[in-house]
Amino acid sequence: MIDLSTELAGIRLANPLVAASGVFGYGEEYARLGDIRWFGAVSVKGTTLEPREGNPPPRVCETPSGMLNSIGLENPGAEVAARKKIPWLRQFGVPIIVNISGNTYEEFSELGAIFSDVEGISALEVNVSCPNVASGGLTFGMDARSSYRATLSVRKTWKGPLIVKLTPNSPDIVSIARAAVEGGADILSLINTLIGMAIDIKTRRPVLGNVTGGLSGPAIKPVALRCVYQVSQAVEVPIIGMGGVSSYRDVLEFIMAGASAVGIGAGLLVDPLLPKKILADLEEYCREEGIATLTGLTGCAWRE
Numbered sequence: 001m002i003d004l005s006t007e008l009a010g011i012r013l014a015n016p017l018v019a020a021s022g023v024f025g026y027g028e029e030y031a032r033l034g035d036i037r038w039f040g041a042v043s044v045k046g047t048t049l050e051p052r053e054g055n056p057p058p059r060v061c062e063t064p065s066g067m068l069n070s071i072g073l074e075n076p077g078a079e080v081a082a083r084k085k086i087p088w089l090r091q092f093g094v095p096i097i098v099n100i101s102g103n104t105y106e107e108f109s110e111l112g113a114i115f116s117d118v119e120g121i122s123a124l125e126v127n128v129s130c131p132n133v134a135s136g137g138l139t140f141g142m143d144a145r146s147s148y149r150a151t152l153s154v155r156k157t158w159k160g161p162l163i164v165k166l167t168p169n170s171p172d173i174v175s176i177a178r179a180a181v182e183g184g185a186d187i188l189s190l191i192n193t194l195i196g197m198a199i200d201i202k203t204r205r206p207v208l209g210n211v212t213g214g215l216s217g218p219a220i221k222p223v224a225l226r227c228v229y230q231v232s233q234a235v236e237v238p239i240i241g242m243g244g245v246s247s248y249r250d251v252l253e254f255i256m257a258g259a260s261a262v263g264i265g266a267g268l269l270v271d272p273l274l275p276k277k278i279l280a281d282l283e284e285y286c287r288e289e290g291i292a293t294l295t296g297l298t299g300c301a302w303r304e
């Protein structure tokens with residue numbers, strides 16, 4: 001019997017696969033394409049205090065081995081998420097992570113308070129790494145002090161497991177990771193997208209309505225792996241690694257680099273059935289390699 005289960009600060013996941021925030025909405029569309037129970041946990045769309053319409057179109061474009069998005073945190077707002085979206089998602093019995101984004105420290109505290117009253121949330125994920133909004137988002141995650149303060153702001157009102165999501169756009173992700181842990185993070189997730197752009201040579205203008213966007217997909221995997229490898233050696237908390245996962249091999253690389261669970265983002269847009277395939281391949285890999293427990297591999301690339 002092969003054990004693919006894992007644990008994140010007391011949250012039990014049946015397997016290490018996590019639906020990354022932003023490609024899964026609140027699960028309603030995905031439930032028509034695949035099975036939410038394939039995931040060990042799901043992270044819902046970045047949710048803000050007030051509803052947001054997001055950025056002007058076009059908001060996505062394909063790039064070599066990846067994609068750019070500048071969605072700009074389109075979401076129905078915390079109230080609707082708390083009252084309608086999360087109660088619906090609870091029926092699947094899969095741990096729910098609510099990804100939150102604030103414009104100010106006070107907003108982060110308020111979001112923590114709102115979701116404290118909602119049943120069935122396993123963790124909050126503080127997005128201090130969104131590159132697609134003018135205020136808040138990435139501005140918090142680029143600097144250790146503001147990452148610490150944003151984390152602390154949620155910690156004050158939210159007593160459950162707290163995830164902080166880190167950006168690869170800061171020059172020193174390790175010090176940001178340490179600051180988030182100091183501020184009260186129980187888990188870190190990394191990486192969010194890398195800032196990029198594309199230009200249409202016919203119109204001679206940027207492709208995205210927002211000019212810049214976040215790069216994701218296989219193109220960013222080496223950067224993401226390097227970040228997980230560095231951060232997991234610097235902090236004691238478990239890590240959800242992500243960036244460019246499109247096969248079981250990628251999942252294993254993230255685990256070996258130090259991740260306890262692995263997010264899938266753009267890969268789900270390419271193939272919604274990807275988690276099912278990855279789980280079957282992981283089981284086969286473990287059988288072939290004589291591995292009984294997948295988590296035994298966490299950090300083996302640097303541990304003795």
Ligand SMILES: Cc1cc2nc3c(=O)[nH]c(=O)nc-3n(C[C@H](O)[C@H](O)[C@H](O)COP(=O)(O)O)c2cc1C
Nearest residue numbers: 020021022046069127191192216217243244265266
């Ligand atoms: C269309 C799209 C929307 C996203 N929205 C969010 C979001 O709301 N909050 C967040 O923390 N990350 C968001 N992300 C980032 C992903 O969760 C993930 O960190 C990143 O895309 C890297 O993983 P991937 O290469 O597997 O996509 C978004 C990514 C994409 C592609």
